[in-house]
Amino acid sequence: MSQGIFELLRAYHQSRENIRLLIEMSPMTDYERVGFIDAWQEEMADFFAEHGYCFACNKRLERCTCDEPLRPAASA
Numbered sequence: 001m002s003q004g005i006f007e008l009l010r011a012y013h014q015s016r017e018n019i020r021l022l023i024e025m026s027p028m029t030d031y032e033r034v035g036f037i038d039a040w041q042e043e044m045a046d047f048f049a050e051h052g053y054c055f056a057c058n059k060r061l062e063r064c065t066c067d068e069p070l071r072p073a074a075s076a
């Protein structure tokens with residue numbers, strides 16, 4: 001079953017909210033926090049790719065022109 005970009009983005013925002021709460025409640029160092037967020041972004045990139053979308057630009061992978069497809073934008 002393929003999901004559309006809107007479903008993926010909804011899942012992403014929901015996941016981001018969960019992560020934010022989890023980070024707030026956990027006694028993490030900044031270093032741990034960065035690693036944690038990196039790992040989560042990797043997971044989201046995989047999730048988008050599984051459904052055929054680029055996580056960085058939200059385009060279909062076949063139309064993606066990112067230098068590093070599947071990687072979130074540095075500013076994200």
Ligand SMILES: [Zn+2]
Pocket residue numbers: 054055056057058059064065066069070
């Ligand atoms: Zn892209």
